[in-house]
Amino acid sequence: MVAMLGQGRKLRQSEFGDGARAGFCLMGACQDCWVWDETGQRLRACTTVVLDGMTVRTAPPEQYWPVTADLQQHLAASEAGS
Amino acid sequence: MSEPTVVVVGTGPAGVRAAEALVEAGLRPILIDEGLRDGGQIYRRQPEGFKRDYAVLYGSEASKAHGLHQTFEALRQHVDYRSETLAWNITQGHLHTVQSSQARSDEIAFDALIICSGATDRLMPVQGWNLAGCFSLGASQIALKAQACSIGSRVVFLGSGPLLYLVASQYVKAGAKVVAVLDTAPLIPPLASLRGLLSRPLLLWRGLQMMVQLKRAGVALLKGVKPLRIEGRPDQGVSGIVVTDAGGRERQFSADALGMGWHLRAESQLADLAACEFSFEPLSRQWLPRMDPDGRSSQAGVYLAGDGARILGADGAEAAGRLAALAAMNDLQLPAGRVQYQLERDRLRQQLAQMDQFRQGLARAFPWPHQQAESLPDAAVVCRCEAITAGELRRCVNELGSRELNHVKAFSRVGMGRCQGRYCGHAAAEVIAAVAHIPVETVGRLRGQAPVKPMLMNACEVSSGAQS
Amino acid sequence: MIGAGQVQRSDVLIIGGGLMGATTAFFLRHQHKLSVTLLERGQIGRQASGVNFGNVRRQGRELAQIPLANRARAVWGRVRGLLGEDIEFRPYGHLRVCYTETQAAILEQHVRDVEPLGLELQMFSPQALRQRWGIFSSEVVAGSLSPLDGHANPRLAGPAFGRAARRAGAAIHEHTEVSHVERDGADFLAHSVDGRRFRAGQLLVTSGAWSGHFAAAFGEPVPLDARGPQMGVTEPLPYAIGPSIGVSTPVEVEGLYFRQIARGNIVFGGGLKGSAFADLQRAYVRPDNVLRQMRELRRFVPAFAQVQLLRVWSGIEGYTADWAPVMGPSARVAGLHYAFGFNGEGFAISPGVGEVMAELLATGQTSTPIEAFSIGRFAR
Numbered sequence: 001m002v003a004m005l006g007q008g009r010k011l012r013q014s015e016f017g018d019g020a021r022a023g024f025c026l027m028g029a030c031q032d033c034w035v036w037d038e039t040g041q042r043l044r045a046c047t048t049v050v051l052d053g054m055t056v057r058t059a060p061p062e063q064y065w066p067v068t069a070d071l072q073q074h075l076a077a078s079e080a081g082s
Numbered sequence: 083m084s085e086p087t088v089v090v091v092g093t094g095p096a097g098v099r100a101a102e103a104l105v106e107a108g109l110r111p112i113l114i115d116e117g118l119r120d121g122g123q124i125y126r127r128q129p130e131g132f133k134r135d136y137a138v139l140y141g142s143e144a145s146k147a148h149g150l151h152q153t154f155e156a157l158r159q160h161v162d163y164r165s166e167t168l169a170w171n172i173t174q175g176h177l178h179t180v181q182s183s184q185a186r187s188d189e190i191a192f193d194a195l196i197i198c199s200g201a202t203d204r205l206m207p208v209q210g211w212n213l214a215g216c217f218s219l220g221a222s223q224i225a226l227k228a229q230a231c232s233i234g235s236r237v238v239f240l241g242s243g244p245l246l247y248l249v250a251s252q253y254v255k256a257g258a259k260v261v262a263v264l265d266t267a268p269l270i271p272p273l274a275s276l277r278g279l280l281s282r283p284l285l286l287w288r289g290l291q292m293m294v295q296l297k298r299a300g301v302a303l304l305k306g307v308k309p310l311r312i313e314g315r316p317d318q319g320v321s322g323i324v325v326t327d328a329g330g331r332e333r334q335f336s337a338d339a340l341g342m343g344w345h346l347r348a349e350s351q352l353a354d355l356a357a358c359e360f361s362f363e364p365l366s367r368q369w370l371p372r373m374d375p376d377g378r379s380s381q382a383g384v385y386l387a388g389d390g391a392r393i394l395g396a397d398g399a400e401a402a403g404r405l406a407a408l409a410a411m412n413d414l415q416l417p418a419g420r421v422q423y424q425l426e427r428d429r430l431r432q433q434l435a436q437m438d439q440f441r442q443g444l445a446r447a448f449p450w451p452h453q454q455a456e457s458l459p460d461a462a463v464v465c466r467c468e469a470i471t472a473g474e475l476r477r478c479v480n481e482l483g484s485r486e487l488n489h490v491k492a493f494s495r496v497g498m499g500r501c502q503g504r505y506c507g508h509a510a511a512e513v514i515a516a517v518a519h520i521p522v523e524t525v526g527r528l529r530g531q532a533p534v535k536p537m538l539m540n541a542c543e544v545s546s547g548a549q550s
Numbered sequence: 551m552i553g554a555g556q557v558q559r560s561d562v563l564i565i566g567g568g569l570m571g572a573t574t575a576f577f578l579r580h581q582h583k584l585s586v587t588l589l590e591r592g593q594i595g596r597q598a599s600g601v602n603f604g605n606v607r608r609q610g611r612e613l614a615q616i617p618l619a620n621r622a623r624a625v626w627g628r629v630r631g632l633l634g635e636d637i638e639f640r641p642y643g644h645l646r647v648c649y650t651e652t653q654a655a656i657l658e659q660h661v662r663d664v665e666p667l668g669l670e671l672q673m674f675s676p677q678a679l680r681q682r683w684g685i686f687s688s689e690v691v692a693g694s695l696s697p698l699d700g701h702a703n704p705r706l707a708g709p710a711f712g713r714a715a716r717r718a719g720a721a722i723h724e725h726t727e728v729s730h731v732e733r734d735g736a737d738f739l740a741h742s743v744d745g746r747r748f749r750a751g752q753l754l755v756t757s758g759a760w761s762g763h764f765a766a767a768f769g770e771p772v773p774l775d776a777r778g779p780q781m782g783v784t785e786p787l788p789y790a791i792g793p794s795i796g797v798s799t800p801v802e803v804e805g806l807y808f809r810q811i812a813r814g815n816i817v818f819g820g821g822l823k824g825s826a827f828a829d830l831q832r833a834y835v836r837p838d839n840v841l842r843q844m845r846e847l848r849r850f851v852p853a854f855a856q857v858q859l860l861r862v863w864s865g866i867e868g869y870t871a872d873w874a875p876v877m878g879p880s881a882r883v884a885g886l887h888y889a890f891g892f893n894g895e896g897f898a899i900s901p902g903v904g905e906v907m908a909e910l911l912a913t914g915q916t917s918t919p920i921e922a923f924s925i926g927r928f929a930r
Contacts, residue, residue, distance in 0.1 A: 019316025
């Protein structure tokens, strides 16, 4: 986590619209620092040691729970209806 | 009779001293450690291979930290040490663990369990505390100790308690720019706190010295502070903080990082899942697991030691860990343990009683600022994980008639996030109590639900051969 | 406030403030203008009503329940307007998948069986499933979609119906435990533990897993088994999946189901049940069940391996020996009615149960067939 913050001020975006997050407790308690590797594996940044060749993402990779065509249709229909 | 299985959860000062007592009596305990390395938080070890000096890392506590780490190294081959292992649940006589990196689960049948789960910082929200660049005091210290980094280039520390001054002075010593230390405790500590504080005069002296050093270094030191808001932008993070000082004047400090915390909050989730009884302590306004002076919980076979049960600090944790292990061995009727227990019990109890005196003094001198909950603006986020505001909690009370924390949780989602209520639970209870005009004790506490921490769903079932 | 001396009288007295009681109270006021008092020993909707999975499905039910389920679905469609608040009903479909061709044939038969009852389902091949959802493992061989079914939020539903009932004029008494009910002339007289008394011409027992006590007191005992659903919820994930999805299988441990809410969390349940103790009001999630659930979830949706579980919970559901609910008038006592024993699948049909029971209480009959659920069947 510290390594990431040495390069920029954020680790991820809050899911609920209140902006960038950068972790909080640095001890694995607050769960604010979860990031992803490129395969979609979850990494708790503050308790994960940096290793050579690691890729870390501040947003989920495309293949991580991609929106299904089915849901896209439902959401489009709801928007059209409202 | 085959050797009883004793499990210790946590390898901070309490866990290590508990393990030491068990090994001395000839047992081979199982040590469960969520971390990568032993040491817990306060004596957190630097990554393997790092060579920074103990004096640099732990300051005045260097010899204690060193002693503890050396003890663990000596114990290593006499214990079954499982690192990166989370104790996620507990049922009658069984501890359930998972090692996510191996997708491996275990179910450990125990004769005695000693929970040394430690503590986290205790937080009172301030509007804007969810901005990037706000960290706990503990985090500020870990960044420095474990990674030789400051949380920012212009840092403000906010909160109360000895850790506030300790971290600030560690930062100054390390050459970081500390703009201000903002203490919410009243300017003059109440007379009632002095008796407690004087029970550990050396610690009190050290605390006063730190304040002098900070002042000398040009750090603005304010007491009796009321935080108003943390400034910044959601996409850019913290830029400063506005408070009113003891005289009622608004003061603004620019900063790119903020360390905040009001002493500590016991990590009591495992004790809760073990169905240990809890009671409310009015002095600290928190719910703590019930225990006898030796660390016996209300559940037979489950013992509690260290900050996860009573916040007595590292020295207290060492004594409590040892005492709980001796009590466990006594209760298991192990001859060697029995003898040690009889020999040492009174001394250890006395030590702990003295530390508890100090704890009470601290709680009075650096109180949990519960009144801040009442004056939190409606727009202030209380639950960081789910972005639930104080206003939303108040709506549940006023419009939906909720008066109890779990009921408010069901409607507002407070405490439903990844941190499982660790950082919002206490403040949420205070917000509810204030708007409902009821004692905070009647608001209750968040009901414990497994897993103790978020658990990756790759875990495989316990393999039939792995039961111990 | 009712003092200890006074007796409150209403047309209908309801014992039990879960969804069945709350919806009935609401419809009695909203549609029939009868006076109604509801007594709940805890808080509205906190038992099985509040901890269940939240499925709103007609697909997969016993055929005898489909008319009732259709009626319920009609209410769900207007529930937002009725309650004045959002209980998160999302008609994004209910999808059942299966692992064997034998089971696929059963799904196909069900499609044929429910069509005359007004329920239209669609079968999906593995390729079609992949195209529309793409999340399933190669073990899944077929799927059946009920496009107009969906899911809603059980935590919110019961209390929302309770508030709506209150606004409509129902007397809702929480923290009011009934110690016993007696006949007093043509009326029923309920005594609460704190000394209050409530009188009504008709009585409805909707006390969930605890209804057996009242049924037995009126001479028509119903053996009820209390079981604990094993529920869990994940961290928030990118919002990807619309329908509630389950595995259709005769093998209990395989029967997992999940749904994603708009905030991104996935709620799941299924597999083996846990222990529930109705008298103690305690129910537990077994750790070994959680690990089995994780295994079975990964089995049909491999992406679960990268998701974190945040918490688990259980509750107390009442099960009857024949898997059918108990619903309708008493077989022995005039004016007495029941609606309980919904075998862990009451949430979906609760608005229909409420509308039907209200109709029954107000008019003496209902247009929806419920004879199969009569309490009289246990007397034999």
